[in-house]
Amino acid sequence: MTTPRIDFDLKPSAQPLPDAEREAVLANPGFGRHFTDHMVTIRWTEGRGWHDARLQPYAPLQMDPANMTLHYAQTIFEGLKAYRQPDGSVAVFRPEANAERFRRSARRMAMPELPVETFVEACDLLVRQDREWVPGRPEQSLYLRPFMFATEVGLGVKPANEYLFMVIASPAGAYFPSGVKPVSVWLSEEYVRAAPGGTGEAKTGGNYAASLVAQAEAAEHGCDQVVWLDAAERRWVEEMGGMNLYFVKGSGPDATVATPALTGTLLPGVTRDSLLTIAADLGYRTEETRISTDEWREGNADGSITEVFACGTAAVITPVGSVKSARAQWTVGDGGPGEITMRLREALLAIQTGRAEDRYGWMHKLA
Missing domain, CATH: 3.30.470.10 (Aminotransferase class 4, branched-chain amino acid transferase, N-terminal domain)
Incomplete structure (x- = not known):
């Protein structure tokens, strides 16, 4: 019709x-x-x-x-x-x-x-x-x-x-006017952003109101942002604040760029979707999978997870430099922006600002 x-x-x-x-x-x-x-x-x-x-x-x-x-x-x-x-x-x-x-x-x-x-x-x-x-x-x-x-x-x-x-x-203005700076994150084990059957994949104001107490808790622990875990087990990583998360496994051309799978409790980000395409075109393997807090901590410890970043409309890509929870804290890589993180950020910004060819037809040009 x-x-x-x-x-x-x-x-x-x-x-x-x-x-x-x-x-x-x-x-x-x-x-x-x-x-x-x-x-x-x-x-x-x-x-x-x-x-x-x-x-x-x-x-x-x-x-x-x-x-x-x-x-x-x-x-x-x-x-x-x-x-x-x-x-x-x-x-x-x-x-x-x-x-x-x-x-x-x-x-x-x-x-x-x-x-x-x-x-x-x-x-x-x-x-x-x-x-x-x-x-x-x-x-x-x-x-x-x-x-x-x-x-x-x-x-x-x-x-x-x-x-x-x-x-x-x-x-x-530029989200990072003095250069891209990694953020510190707090794993929220007391509060949850969304549960199966709820409104997690809807961009509704109530989701953001419910997040503010956990964001305040993150600040109390000296962290910039809160990371949400699943509602059932409180062990599977979902989102960072209002942004989607990505994990880089390995390094160089053989690296895998992974992001938590959409389960109905995560917001299906447009930037998230765009980066899956760009990462694959740059030659990296991509995964939509489940990532636990233990896998994150152990992966950073043994070097199998080399970079972590969040993505969304406002900042495009924000590196994650350190993690803290009620029981542990650790550093992601060397604590600075990762090479693949910055390569993906530059590739997306170049398309958005017209400095690179828009091979995907993403830019809606106005007459």
Whole structure:
């Protein structure tokens, strides 16, 4: 069945941020601190479907205290980036993949599924309108945040009958402005991120709220990030914070690049998926498998696991330098960024920023 096209009403801001002020922001944007001049909104109501699609000035929302999202957390989001290319044009990295995951998240949270083409068009419209906000310095980007939440007013526990989809954008600076630095991680054995049959593979806000106490525990133990273990045995490695994990077994051209298999409790990361392809094309063996905390500790001790890194939209790749748990602590390799970790990071960034050929058709170029 063909989805009817959704037409957008374009209402650009009459007072965008002056050029000089915008350039001052882009000189040091940080992450998630500043927002562009516009946003995209689309409404959904039961019986009518998607409607009232528009691009409009960025502005606060007015919300009823009985909005169902505030009480029952029916909300999902995505994160993807637009990159300035060497010729000055702009391209978005794999928006269709994010759109498909957004649909899967919506299905799990009993929310309406936005058509892939509408998701991509909404992102395109915002980036085109605010293209001057796309920074051009190395590793900088424009971060896009599509999200959807219930707007029905009432306190009955049920799927809402009204929703609002939005896209906002924020310029993002280099994640490691002074060079890539490995992080220290805490193995959380008390808390779990997700259980089989739960919402682990959905990108929903509640998953992140539930993670904050464990992240605080990691900080109390002097660690930068928390690593999640499985809910049943508390021994199988799943994710690091909001990022997927990778393990490098061996070294050189014979190395194997392995990542925990998707079991329904892990978020199927777009960066994770991309790195499986890139690693294979660089000649490494790849595995989607189970990795226990004992295997990780013993592998680092005997040298069979040489590198560990996390991956996600924000940082692309973050090396893991040391690990701590309630019973043990150890160093990954020599504690610094690994050779294969950095090779994979550079290969992906080169595609995203247009410095290497996009042989996979991942970059969605805007006219």
